[in-house]
Amino acid sequence: MQKIVSSFIARSIMSVCALSLCFQTQIALAQNTSTITVQVDKPGADISPTMFGIFFEDINFGADGGLYPERVKNRSFEFPEPMMSWKQIDKGGAQGTLSILAQDPINEENAHYAHFDVTSAGKGFGISNEGFRAMGFQRGATYAFSLYARNPAHTERAGNARLVQRAPVALRIELEDANDRVIATGRLAGFTPQWKKYSVLLRPSTTAVKAHLNILVENPGMLDVDIVSVFPKGTWNNRENGLRADLVKLLKDMKPGFLRFPGGCIVEGRYLKTRYQWKNTVGDVAKRKLIINRWNDEFKHRPAPDYYQSFGLGFFEYFQLAEDIGAAPLPIINCGMACQFNSSELVPLDQLDPYVQDALDLIDFANGPVTSEWGRVRAAMGHPAPFNLKMMGVGNEQWGPQFIERYEVFSKALKSKHPEITLISDAGPSPNDERFKFLWSKLRDLHADIVDEHYYMAPNWFLTNSDRYDNYPRTGPKVFSGEYAAQSVGIASPDNRNNWECALSEAAFMTGLDRNADVVRMASYAPLFAHVDGWQWTPDLIWFDNLRSYGTPNYYVQQMFSLNKGTNILPVLINGSPKNAQQKLFASAAVDRGSGEVVLKIVNATPDQRQVQINLAGAGDVKRMGKAFVLGSSDLKTENSLDQPTKLSPQQRQFQVPSAEFTYTVDPSSLTVLRIATK
Ligand code: AHR
Numbered sequence: 001m002q003k004i005v006s007s008f009i010a011r012s013i014m015s016v017c018a019l020s021l022c023f024q025t026q027i028a029l030a031q032n033t034s035t036i037t038v039q040v041d042k043p044g045a046d047i048s049p050t051m052f053g054i055f056f057e058d059i060n061f062g063a064d065g066g067l068y069p070e071r072v073k074n075r076s077f078e079f080p081e082p083m084m085s086w087k088q089i090d091k092g093g094a095q096g097t098l099s100i101l102a103q104d105p106i107n108e109e110n111a112h113y114a115h116f117d118v119t120s121a122g123k124g125f126g127i128s129n130e131g132f133r134a135m136g137f138q139r140g141a142t143y144a145f146s147l148y149a150r151n152p153a154h155t156e157r158a159g160n161a162r163l164v165q166r167a168p169v170a171l172r173i174e175l176e177d178a179n180d181r182v183i184a185t186g187r188l189a190g191f192t193p194q195w196k197k198y199s200v201l202l203r204p205s206t207t208a209v210k211a212h213l214n215i216l217v218e219n220p221g222m223l224d225v226d227i228v229s230v231f232p233k234g235t236w237n238n239r240e241n242g243l244r245a246d247l248v249k250l251l252k253d254m255k256p257g258f259l260r261f262p263g264g265c266i267v268e269g270r271y272l273k274t275r276y277q278w279k280n281t282v283g284d285v286a287k288r289k290l291i292i293n294r295w296n297d298e299f300k301h302r303p304a305p306d307y308y309q310s311f312g313l314g315f316f317e318y319f320q321l322a323e324d325i326g327a328a329p330l331p332i333i334n335c336g337m338a339c340q341f342n343s344s345e346l347v348p349l350d351q352l353d354p355y356v357q358d359a360l361d362l363i364d365f366a367n368g369p370v371t372s373e374w375g376r377v378r379a380a381m382g383h384p385a386p387f388n389l390k391m392m393g394v395g396n397e398q399w400g401p402q403f404i405e406r407y408e409v410f411s412k413a414l415k416s417k418h419p420e421i422t423l424i425s426d427a428g429p430s431p432n433d434e435r436f437k438f439l440w441s442k443l444r445d446l447h448a449d450i451v452d453e454h455y456y457m458a459p460n461w462f463l464t465n466s467d468r469y470d471n472y473p474r475t476g477p478k479v480f481s482g483e484y485a486a487q488s489v490g491i492a493s494p495d496n497r498n499n500w501e502c503a504l505s506e507a508a509f510m511t512g513l514d515r516n517a518d519v520v521r522m523a524s525y526a527p528l529f530a531h532v533d534g535w536q537w538t539p540d541l542i543w544f545d546n547l548r549s550y551g552t553p554n555y556y557v558q559q560m561f562s563l564n565k566g567t568n569i570l571p572v573l574i575n576g577s578p579k580n581a582q583q584k585l586f587a588s589a590a591v592d593r594g595s596g597e598v599v600l601k602i603v604n605a606t607p608d609q610r611q612v613q614i615n616l617a618g619a620g621d622v623k624r625m626g627k628a629f630v631l632g633s634s635d636l637k638t639e640n641s642l643d644q645p646t647k648l649s650p651q652q653r654q655f656q657v658p659s660a661e662f663t664y665t666v667d668p669s670s671l672t673v674l675r676i677a678t679k
Helices: 002-031 152-159 245-252 315-324 353-367 373-380 400-417 434-445 459-464 500-515 553-563
Strands: 034-039 086-090 095-101 113-120 125-129 135-137 143-150 171-176 182-188 196-202 208-217 221-232 258-261 328-333 391-394 422-426 450-457 478-486 520-525 529-531 542-544 549-551 568-570 572-574 585-592 597-604 610-617 625-632 651-656 661-666 670-677
Touching: 034 585, 034 597, 095 125, 113 125, 143 171, 143 182, 152 221, 171 196, 182 196, 208 221, 245 315, 245 542, 245 549, 258 315, 258 520, 315 328, 315 353, 328 353, 353 373, 353 391, 353 400, 391 400, 400 422, 400 434, 422 434, 422 478, 434 450, 450 459, 459 478, 459 500, 478 500, 500 520, 500 553, 500 585, 500 597, 500 625, 500 670, 549 553, 553 625, 553 670, 572 585, 597 610, 597 661, 661 670
Parallel strands: 034 610, 258 328, 328 391, 391 422, 422 450, 450 478, 478 520, 529 542
Antiparallel strands: 034 572, 086 125, 095 113, 113 221, 125 208, 135 208, 143 196, 143 221, 171 182, 171 208, 542 549, 568 585, 585 597, 597 670, 610 661, 625 651, 625 670
């Protein structure tokens, strides 16, 4: 009996505690109640289909070593140190020499090649390539090994009797893991005196993240070797010279409105001679001339002496990628200025013609008929249909009167021949400095189409600037928020993290982009990619190693905005005010005319759960069940990683919508997207 009584008392105490906790929560929620009114009956401007897109630049091994899945670094021996990333190897008892030669090369663009002269092959004499911070191979996948080779013994036979006696060489190809265990082999033989491409398929017996490649001569003789490649067969859409499938999938999953390429400062180059020249990146891959990557030596604290641009991923591949992922292509061209953070070299105004011609020819390459000079090149590469280019950027992140003068030259020439192409100009590297103000006033006078703004700022800047565009003029040039990312420590700091605090602040700011979608027509986070062992700049949207990849919390913010952009702005009041950011609550809304849904985004930038009274004013009858997508964590330091790629990722829920006025409880520190169908 005593036992029953004490158990009853214990249960009563627990119930009282539970009730009291519930009561306390109710009080807390009541204290945090806000109202959000969506003026469904007052739809505003259309939202651009290109509103949220992608900024691609070959930084952090984003192209070679990243999206472009070639495993061999310095495959053509064209780095200034031709043996960089290669080493000579002897598997035991071999005798021979290895030289880098330049006589009678495959072509002028690929002037160097490796020459083996083996007198005793032993267990194999050859070279090994380390890859891009090693090579990744997947068990069960197939990789095409290829090289260009020729047997010089034949060509020298007349002058060197010794050579005639040698048997033609055979090559053994090996992939080895980090412990030098062979995980795949292949064999090539029958090399002719002329340069020719040879290939063999390799199928690794095991998965290895840190592997390397060996090419071994198996018997005495000579061989010239160039353009050595190990390329996965399983590229996106199984294309030859295609792109890394997992990375393209992450891009496609964002449903991006546009793809900007090839950057970024890489467009400008440290010097004009190393600027990005699109014509050198199309046509036969073997003829694309390599140059230094502009990020090779930019940061002394993150040197990358082995960072070059092979241009295996060139303008054709960028256009094709844009098409594959349903994004509008946005190429940026050099406007006769090298990077103003570096050499600031300028092309004199009266010598800009070749630069302008490059821009005109690019439109021809993208859109011209197959009978035109550059349309023919596109068709020969396998794409006779036009790429539907509608916009182009003139210069990347330029400033000063020098830019305005050059922009005017480009704009005059491009607008007179191609009025159908929208031109993007820029407002410099900062969101509000003197350079910014000067450029905006000039570009406004010039009736520029769209001006690209950049802001790499602290999370608090993003939280306090969601009203940035509220007072921008509604006429004149539109805005492209072309590069932005919250910096947890400071711009270009190697300690910046892709944590939830940064991503949440970007989400808050982006509600301001949504609200002003009549002025802001495009937006993209930057930079896009980073190799975990090869990066120069952080934070970045997507990180990867040689096999795996993941989207950061910032990626999921971008994705949620892009997937839920809607088609027309709906005005939003928070606590009765049209101003965003009331008590750290941010909101934007749109109607999606395709699905008939009201799309409401709410960012709660406080650590508290918040109860929100939502009023869909003028919506009439609504469907009883709504969809909620929630991205949130109370721990602002939360990050994703290769081992926990989706630790922070959107969760889908359903919720009751009793009428057009309802209460919704938003999670602490969260971005919530509500989709409610109207009847
Ligand atoms: O995104 C990294 C760099 O930041 C871009 O190349 C440049 O445009 C900006 O300064």
